[in-house]
Amino acid sequence: MKNPGYTPRVTSLSVQRPDAGGGAQDLFYKKLDDELAKIGDFSVRQMTDLRTRLTGLAEEVEAFLEAAGRPGGAVDRESPAYQGLVRAAKDIGSEYLAMEKFVNLNYMGVHKILKKHDKNVKEQPIRQFYISRVHQQPWVQGNFSDILVHLSNIHSLLRQDATGQKNEDSAQGFVRSTTKYWVRTSDVSVVKHFVLQHLPVFQFDKDKFAGDAQLVNSAYYDNSNMELYHGRLDKRPGAIALRMRWYGNGYPRTVFVERKTHRESWKGETSVKERFVLPEEQVLPFLQGRYTLDEAKAALRDKGKKEEEIEKFAELFEEIQQTVDAKQLCPMVRTQYMRTAFQIPYDATVRVSLDTNLCMIKENPDDGPTCYEAGRWFRDPEDVPGRTEITRFPHAILEIKLSLNEGDAPPSWVQELLQSGYVTEVHKFSKFIHGSATLLPDSVQAVPYWIDDESIRASMLASAALPDATPRIGPAGASPSGPGRGDAGGLPGPSHGIAAGSRPRLAAADGEARHPLLGAAPTLQLLGGPDRGHEAGGGGGGGAWVPRWVRGLLGMAPAGPPKPRKMPMRIEPKTYFANERTFLNWMHMSIVTGTIASALLGLSGGGGNGGESPDSWSLSSVISLVMLPVAIMIAVYALYTFYWRLVMIRRREVAFFDDKHGPLVLAGVIVFALSVIFVVSLVEFVQMVS
Numbered sequence: 001m002k003n004p005g006y007t008p009r010v011t012s013l014s015v016q017r018p019d020a021g022g023g024a025q026d027l028f029y030k031k032l033d034d035e036l037a038k039i040g041d042f043s044v045r046q047m048t049d050l051r052t053r054l055t056g057l058a059e060e061v062e063a064f065l066e067a068a069g070r071p072g073g074a075v076d077r078e079s080p081a082y083q084g085l086v087r088a089a090k091d092i093g094s095e096y097l098a099m100e101k102f103v104n105l106n107y108m109g110v111h112k113i114l115k116k117h118d119k120n121v122k123e124q125p126i127r128q129f130y131i132s133r134v135h136q137q138p139w140v141q142g143n144f145s146d147i148l149v150h151l152s153n154i155h156s157l158l159r160q161d162a163t164g165q166k167n168e169d170s171a172q173g174f175v176r177s178t179t180k181y182w183v184r185t186s187d188v189s190v191v192k193h194f195v196l197q198h199l200p201v202f203q204f205d206k207d208k209f210a211g212d213a214q215l216v217n218s219a220y221y222d223n224s225n226m227e228l229y230h231g232r233l234d235k236r237p238g239a240i241a242l243r244m245r246w247y248g249n250g251y252p253r254t255v256f257v258e259r260k261t262h263r264e265s266w267k268g269e270t271s272v273k274e275r276f277v278l279p280e281e282q283v284l285p286f287l288q289g290r291y292t293l294d295e296a297k298a299a300l301r302d303k304g305k306k307e308e309e310i311e312k313f314a315e316l317f318e319e320i321q322q323t324v325d326a327k328q329l330c331p332m333v334r335t336q337y338m339r340t341a342f343q344i345p346y347d348a349t350v351r352v353s354l355d356t357n358l359c360m361i362k363e364n365p366d367d368g369p370t371c372y373e374a375g376r377w378f379r380d381p382e383d384v385p386g387r388t389e390i391t392r393f394p395h396a397i398l399e400i401k402l403s404l405n406e407g408d409a410p411p412s413w414v415q416e417l418l419q420s421g422y423v424t425e426v427h428k429f430s431k432f433i434h435g436s437a438t439l440l441p442d443s444v445q446a447v448p449y450w451i452d453d454e455s456i457r458a459s460m461l462a463s464a465a466l467p468d469a470t471p472r473i474g475p476a477g478a479s480p481s482g483p484g485r486g487d488a489g490g491l492p493g494p495s496h497g498i499a500a501g502s503r504p505r506l507a508a509a510d511g512e513a514r515h516p517l518l519g520a521a522p523t524l525q526l527l528g529g530p531d532r533g534h535e536a537g538g539g540g541g542g543g544a545w546v547p548r549w550v551r552g553l554l555g556m557a558p559a560g561p562p563k564p565r566k567m568p569m570r571i572e573p574k575t576y577f578a579n580e581r582t583f584l585n586w587m588h589m590s591i592v593t594g595t596i597a598s599a600l601l602g603l604s605g606g607g608g609n610g611g612e613s614p615d616s617w618s619l620s621s622v623i624s625l626v627m628l629p630v631a632i633m634i635a636v637y638a639l640y641t642f643y644w645r646l647v648m649i650r651r652r653e654v655a656f657f658d659d660k661h662g663p664l665v666l667a668g669v670i671v672f673a674l675s676v677i678f679v680v681s682l683v684e685f686v687q688m689v690s
Contacts, residue, residue, distance in 0.1 A: 036137060042138050042560055043099070049097060050147055051147060056087060065160075096147055107140065110130075126165060145211035148192055151196060156200035162344065182395040182397065182426050187422045188356055191396075191487040194422075198411065198413045199342035199344065200344065202343040216247055216337055217246050217336050217337070219363060219379075223328045228241060232432065233448060240259065241479055242323065251381070256444045258273060259316070259323075260275070260561075262547075278438070280581050282286040289325060292312055297310055297312070315581075328371065331404075332364070333361070333436050335395075335435055336358075336360075336361070337358040337359070338355070343352075349402070352398070353401070355396060355398075356397075357390070358431065359391065359393065362379075362385065362390070363379045365379070365386075367386075388465050391438045393434070394458070395527060433448050434451075441516045441517050446563055447563050447564075448565070449524070449623075450526060452527040453524045461513040464516075465513065563680065576646075577648065586641070589633075589634055590632075591652070594631030600620040601625070626676055626677055634688065
């Protein structure tokens with residue numbers, strides 16, 4: 001009998017085959033294909049209809065503005081015609097979001113159907129094959145972001161946005177406050193639709209920028225001690241991050257050399273990002289000191305730049321070159337993502353960016369020459385990253401950047417977005433810090449607090465080493481032969497489909513992986529955890545949660561000490577003063593209680609005369625002897641908590657600063673002492689009455 005899974009490797013064109021329409025399995029295949037085709041046809045019709053309506057609405061808006069005279073302020077925004085156009089634009093956006101929900105429900109339904117099939121028909125599993133087919137469907141991989149771009153343009157016309165002045169200086173500086181948030185993949189389009197109603201989608205180069213997002217690569221530099229990483233993690237004054245950034249698909253041509261410097265805002269200083277532009281062929285000579293400042297100045301003069309601008313460029317050029325040489329910096333981690341920017345063109349007052357399909361990659365391969373040894377300033381695009389050399393972040397990153405004058409309030413719609421429930425603030429989140437901690441766990445001495453969030457656990461396990469030797473595998477969707485330069489550094493091209501989270505996962509058993517950072521600290525809930533099934537066997541750290549004495553009894557290998565978690569926090573004088581005020585408040589209570597008790601003991605008629613018996617002691621003596629120990633306990637507690645909090649502030653530890661037990665214990669002691677005093681007073685009163 002043939003193996004039911006056997007498939008002949010040759011065929012004949014002259015052999016007639018029986019009709020396969022009657023088999024249950026074939027009927028299932030046909031029905032599934034028909035359903036996928038129906039979803040695809042319906043999606044295409046709906047998207048075509050939305051595009052047609054957008055074109056018509058754009059013509060109506062143009063006609064309305066022409067009739068209104070176009071100058072700013074000439075449009076009556078309270079008129080029924082204007083309100084009708086706004087409602088029509090919002091309706092199209094709402095239908096787009098409803099269509100995305102429809103596609104996602106069907107996408108999830110197909111997954112569940114295939115999972116149920118393989119569970120019941122174990123001899124003929126088809127889930128893996130059909131999932132690959134589903135991922136290639138136009139309604140999953142199709143690019144529908146142009147609808148949001150056209151919708152953004154219509155809203156921009158209705159708002160009559162004014163364009164700012166483009167900054168073409170050779171050296172540029174940005175001073176602004178930035179807050180970062182995590183956004184679930186399923187909520188990305190909702191957030192985009194909300195923001196584009198207030199800010200237009202910014203297209204840097206409309207000729208090469210077909211969709212609503214642009215590919216961004218950033219190669220971050222550090223040394224073997226991860227000096228820049230730890231400086232940024234601890235938020236030390238003057239800590240810098242150095243990166244080489246380029247935009248768009250394909251091999252970089254123009255590179256932005258950027259330096260971010262952290263400064264303490266409570267000192268009246270502001271963090272700043274500075275950058276200048278270099279041609280790609282000059283980046284490596286610049287890093288190695290072979291491209292001199294004089295050559296760079298001469299190149300700028302040939303372009304007709306002003307001397308003032310050249311001097312500003314020269315200062316930043318020289319400082320970064322000296323830093324690279326002094327600290328022996330080299331490429332360590334690269335981030336790649338699709339960035340959708342919302343901003344009135346060249347007006348940086350309010351800028352919102354949304355980064356999706358975020359992944360990080362080691363710049364220096366585990367089993368090959370480093371970038372510098374290969375004569376490169378970033379990883380060879382032909383080198384496909386292995387499992388432990390790439391990690392994909394499961395959420396989108398929303399950044400709200402404000403560059404307001406002192407006293408100016410942010411727009412009200414920003415606060416409305418933050419209160420919508422679609423975004424979760426993650427204080428001082430950093431792609432560079434997350435990528436370094438995840439991919440280089442043995443090189444870092446501390447890690448950020450968000451590492452312990454449940455929702456990113458599966459993504460970290462996907463990049464963790466397996467117990468046995470694992471062959472180098474490319475990212476999902478990459479060809480075995482490796483991508484070319486057009487694939488932007490060997491990473492997968494992002495999907496622009498309407499189905500959220502539709503990219504295939506890495507072919508790896510997450511439950512068998514062990515990441516050294518997981519399981520070493522309590523799990524957080526920043527954005528909500530994923531399916532618990534991902535956590536099976538993923539304790540990480542070789543059972544770091546098991547006490548040491550239990551490991552000894554069970555013969556387990558000793559687990560290393562967990563790396564400390566860091567919470568970026570401001571260490572200002574008022575932080576120490578607040579701790580001191582709390583200490584003084586407790587001490588004030590102790591001193592008042594102790595003073596009253598001592599006074600009562602000194603003024604009482606009993607207890608102070610050494611020859612008197614205890615029976616002659618007065619009630620005031622009893623009260624004093626009961627309250628004095630309470631006063632001492634309060635003083636000891638105040639001193640302990642003051643020192644404990646002082647150490648936590650200095651170390652910037654990730655923990656709660658409130659004491660849940662100490663105040664309760666003290667309150668219990670005080671209640672007990674007062675109860676004793678009440679009982680003694682009651683007994684003495686009864687004796688006096690009788």
